Amino acid sequence: MNIDLSETGFVSSYHSIVTFMLMLPLTLVTFPCSTTILVGLAFVVIQLNPYVAAAPASTLMARAEKTQAQTKIILSMPKFxxxxxxxxxxxxxxxxEQVKSKFASPLTNLQLGSPLSSAVNSGNKNLGIYTVTSNYKSHLSTELVAKFLEETDREAFVEVHALQMVSPTVNLYVDAGMFPLPVSVSNSMVAILAGAKxxxxxxxxxxxxxxxxPLIQxxxxxxxxAQTRLKLQLDTIHLMCKSVGLVARNHHIYRGDNFDLNVLVEFKPEGMTIDKVHLVDFxxxxxxxxxxxxxSVYExxxxEYWRIYWGAKW
Structure with a gap:
């Protein structure tokens, strides 16, 4: 068995753009040219924005080069x-049945706030990640986030199932259920394409x-x-893979989507030493x-594998 990175979030966005371009002739026949161009530009910007915005660069040209380079790295990487x-x-x-029943009824006594920044608010099957403004199930509102999944399908069930399985090694899961989409989804091209309202x-x-x-933010x-950045990369990978290894040993689950936006880092108070990393996407x-x-086998x-991506990216 191997892992194909062409199925991950960034490459999925890349493929979505390619698909749109292939559909462009048919779209031009159906809709006015100006409308199609505007929708197309908005779609491309929204698809790439989380990745472009996360890469520090002094000019738009540099950002474009980084995005293009990252795409090439991912598409050229061997399968794990x-x-x-x-x-x-x-x-x-x-x-x-307990997991399935979670999506059979709406969540109550829960209030959502604003969507998180686009650099965090990205990925497959993701209609948006929001702050929580109400205390919920013994947790303060400031301790919580909420992620809308694209649809109630097998992948949604398995994601919730996995969040439950990896606890307490990775303590993320609080609850799951159905909830009304906020007004802000009308500004999300991903949500619009999914038919969400x-x-x-x-x-x-x-x-x-x-x-x-994420490290680069x-x-x-x-x-x-440059020398310090290399050390920070290696330290992040080491701690990230230690967490990935613990999850694999304790719960027999390997997380294969270890891109930089899926890992949050904390620094020690004295400055340039990474203290902790957190896996935030399952x-x-x-x-x-x-x-x-x-x-140690999983680590x-x-x-060895993720140094290829992390080392080549910057």
């Missing part, structure tokens, strides 16, 4: 392969809000020189069953 890697969870796991009930996962930022990264599309092994494979 390991003898202990089994099938995707979405193909094998049967979510229990404000007020419509959609599956929602309520999760613990983890501290930190931190003030420490912004002011670091989308069903990149979760795999594994044969039981020692933690080593994760380190």
């Amino acid at each position: 392969d390991a003898p202990w890697l089994k099938q995707k969870l979405v193909d094998t796991v049967k979510p229990n 404000p007020g419509q009930l959609a599956p929602l996962a309520v999760m613990i809000k983890k501290p930190g930022l 931190t003030p420490e990264w912004q002011k670091a020189d 989308g069903a599309g990149q979760l795999y069953e594994v044969v039981p092994r020692e933690t 080593k494979a994760c380190n």
Whole structure:
């Protein structure tokens, strides 16, 4: 079994843009040219914005070059392969009735705030990640975030199932259920393409809000020189893969979507030393069953593979 990165969020956005361009002739026949061009530009900007905005650059040209380079890196990376890697969870796991029942009724006593920044608010099967403005299930509002899933399907069930499974190694899951989409989804091209409308009930996962930022968004990264950045990358990968390894050993799940936006880092108070990392995405599309092994086996494979991406990106 191997992991194909062409199925992950960034490449999915890339493929969506290609699909749109292929559909352009038909769209021009159906709609006025000016409307099609405006919709097309908006679609491309929204698809790439989380990745472009997250990459620090001094000019628009530099940002475009970074985005193009990142796409090439991902598409050229070999598939992740390991003898202990089994099938995707979405193909094998049967979510229990308790998980399925979560999406049978709406959540109550919950209030949402504004959407998170686009650099965090990205990924497959994701209609938006929102702040929470009400205390909920013994948690303060400031401790929570809520993620809308695209539809009530097997992947939504498996994502919630996985969030429950990986606790307490990764403490994210609070609750799940149906919840009305906020008005702000009308500004999301992803939601529009999915046919989502404000007020419509959609599956929602309520999760613990983890501290930190993606590495390249931190003030420490912004002011670091090249040598320090290399050290920060390696330290982040090491701690990230340690967490990935623990999840694999404790719960027999390998998280294959270890891109930089899916990992939040915290620095020690004294400055340029990373203290902790947090895995914040367990989308069903990149979760795999594994044969039981020692933690070090999973860690080593994760380190060797993801250094290709993290090392080539910056």
